[in-house]
Amino acid sequence: MILDGKQISQTIRAEIREEVQILKAKGLRAPKLAVVIVGNNPASETYVANKIKACEEVGIASERIALEADISEEQLLDEVKRLNNDPSVDGFIVQLPLPEHISETTIMSAIDYRKDVDGLTPENVGRTVQGLPSLVSATPRGIRELLARYDIRTEGKHVVVIGRSNIVGKPIAMLLMQRPYLSLPGMSAASLGDATVTVCHSKTRDLAAICRTADIIIVAAGSPKLLTADMVKEGVVVIDVGINRVEDDSPRGYHLVGDVDFENVAPKASFITPVPGGVGPMTIVSLLQNTLQAFSQTLKS
Ligand code: NDP
Numbered sequence: 001m002i003l004d005g006k007q008i009s010q011t012i013r014a015e016i017r018e019e020v021q022i023l024k025a026k027g028l029r030a031p032k033l034a035v036v037i038v039g040n041n042p043a044s045e046t047y048v049a050n051k052i053k054a055c056e057e058v059g060i061a062s063e064r065i066a067l068e069a070d071i072s073e074e075q076l077l078d079e080v081k082r083l084n085n086d087p088s089v090d091g092f093i094v095q096l097p098l099p100e101h102i103s104e105t106t107i108m109s110a111i112d113y114r115k116d117v118d119g120l121t122p123e124n125v126g127r128t129v130q131g132l133p134s135l136v137s138a139t140p141r142g143i144r145e146l147l148a149r150y151d152i153r154t155e156g157k158h159v160v161v162i163g164r165s166n167i168v169g170k171p172i173a174m175l176l177m178q179r180p181y182l183s184l185p186g187m188s189a190a191s192l193g194d195a196t197v198t199v200c201h202s203k204t205r206d207l208a209a210i211c212r213t214a215d216i217i218i219v220a221a222g223s224p225k226l227l228t229a230d231m232v233k234e235g236v237v238v239i240d241v242g243i244n245r246v247e248d249d250s251p252r253g254y255h256l257v258g259d260v261d262f263e264n265v266a267p268k269a270s271f272i273t274p275v276p277g278g279v280g281p282m283t284i285v286s287l288l289q290n291t292l293q294a295f296s297q298t299l300k301s
Contacts, residue, residue: 001150001270001271001272002271002272002273002274003146003150003239003271003272003273003274003278004166004274004277004278004279005142005146005273005274005277005278005279005280005281005282006016006281006295008145008146008281008282009142009282009284009285010281011149012145012285012288012289013054013057013058013285013288015103016058016060016285016288016289016292017057017059019060019292020058020059020060020292021059023127024059029061029088030059030060030061031060031061031090031091031092031291031292031294031295032060032061032062032088032089032091032215032291032295033051033055033060033061033062033063033089033090033091033092033093033117033287033288033291034063034064034065034086034089034091034092034093035048035051035052035062035063035064035065035092035093035095036062036065036076036079036080036083036092036093036094036095037065037066037067037095038063038067038068038069038071038076038094038095038098038099039067039068039069039099040069040282041097041298044095044096044097047095048095049139050284051093051284051287052064054284054285054287054288055288056290058288060255060288060291063089065079065246067079067098070099071102072101073101073102073103073106073107074101076094076098076102076107077106077107077110077143078108080094080110080111080156081110083112083115084111084112084115089115090115090291090295091115091116091117091135091290091291091294091295092111092115092117093117093287094107094108094111094118094119095106099209108121108122109121109122109232109282111129113134113135113177114135114291114294114297115294116135117135117287117290117291117293117294118135118138118265118287118290119134119135119136119137119138119141119171119290120137120166120167121141122301123139124136124230125166125171128171128174128175129135129174131178131179135290135293135294136171136175136286136290137166137167137168137171138283138284138286138287138290139167139220139279139283140168140171140172140175141175141286141289141290142214142279142283142285143172143218143239143241143279143282144175144176144192145282145285145286145289146239146278146279146282147161147192147216147237147239147300148192148208148275150271152154152216152237152271153192154176154192154193154194154195154216155180155193155194155195156194156195156196156229157195157196157215157216158195158196158198158213158214158215158216159173159176159177159195159196159197159198159214159216159217159218160197160198160200160210160211160213160214160217160218161173161197161198161199161200161216161217161218161220162200162201162207162211162217162218162219162220162221162226162227162259163200163201163218163219163220163221163222163241164199164200164201165220168220168241169199169201169220170199172205172218172220172260173197173199175192175193176192176193176195176197177193177194177195177196177197178193178194179193179194180192180193180194184202195216198210207231208230208231209276211227211231211232212231212233213233214232214233214236215235215236215237216236216237216238216239217232217236217237217238217239217242218239219238219239219240219241219242219243219258219259219260220242220259221242221259222242222243222244222247222259223242223244223259224242224244224257224259225257225259225260225261226242226260227240227259227260227261228259228261228264228265229264229265229267229268232265232268232269233268234268235251235270236268236269236270237269237271237272238260238265238269238271238272238273239279240258240259240272240273240274240275240278240279241255241258241259241277241279242257242258242259242260243255243258243260243275243276243280244257244259255276256276257275258273258274258275258278260272260275262274262275
């Protein structure tokens with residue numbers, strides 16, 4: 001069965017739109033997301049445009065803050081501080097990657113974790129590890145939500161995560177191994193967590209043998225056809241996070257593929273995400289959920 005991230009994300013968008021309308025009906029302002037983009041990386045421009053468009057569709061206010069590529073780290077830090085202190089902004093993100101002369105770690109660390117809707121600050125990561133309420137980075141949050149909406153339980157299951165990045169591999173491993181006390185407002189928490197998680201990376205020995213013991217495989221490596229049919233057991237659940245460009249003769253010159261040999265793995269899988277249309281749309285909708293969550297927390301404080 002296909003895990004249809006596109007359809008589920010549309011359902012969640014409709015839910016968010018309704019929540020925003022309820023807030024407005026109560027006389028409250030709409031939640032607001034600000035997106036800071038430095039320089040003119042074409043991929044970043046596309047991601048930012050998609051995020052702004054997604055906000056507009058659900059009634060979340062948004063602001064695009066474009067800064068020159070040669071801005072100093074200090075100037076960017078000033079902008080972060082301004083946004084931290086702007087009460088009209090509930091959440092903001094600084095689109096990565098940043099130009100080489102700016103330290104991403106320094107910038108991420110300066111963001112107020114209560115407004116960190118990308119869930120990348122050390123505070124939010126630490127809170128997630130400790131099982132405290134936190135803003136979880138968008139892709140792991142989206143994967144967890146997708147599993148929950150299809151009622152795919154993780155308790156006692158062996159989950160193999162391929163990839164150990166800070167934005168996908170590590171946080172999804174952490175979420176799925178947690179006791180399910182980690183509650184995320186607005187999220188279907190049902191029976192997620194309590195998995196036995198193995199995290200693999202490029203130095204892992206005999207990846208295939210490890211994957212063959214997995215009930216659920218989450219691949220976030222950025223390597224086309226890394227996961228092949230001989231590496232999975234019958235009935236496995238496969239979540240393909242990868243987005244890779246493969247050149248072709250189409251007018252666009254390329255098409256997108258994931259990290260899974262979909263054609264051959266799908267017949268063995270009980271559930272599998274397509275690329276595109278799987279994890280990608282869930283990532284954007286998770287950012288909207290995080291913005292709503294950040295807004296609610298502001299209201300409580
Ligand atoms: P990174 O490049 O930061 O991390 C990739 C990870 O995969 C690393 O830990 C690396 O190991 C591991 N890896 C790479 N090749 C292999 C291999 N052959 N065998 C085992 N492990 C391997 O990538 P990200 O986590 O940022 O992204 C991963 C993919 O997901 C990319 O294609 C990206 O475009 C996509 N992505 C998709 C999103 C979505 O919304 N759908 C959101 C974010 C990312 P090591 O640490 O040893 O180098």
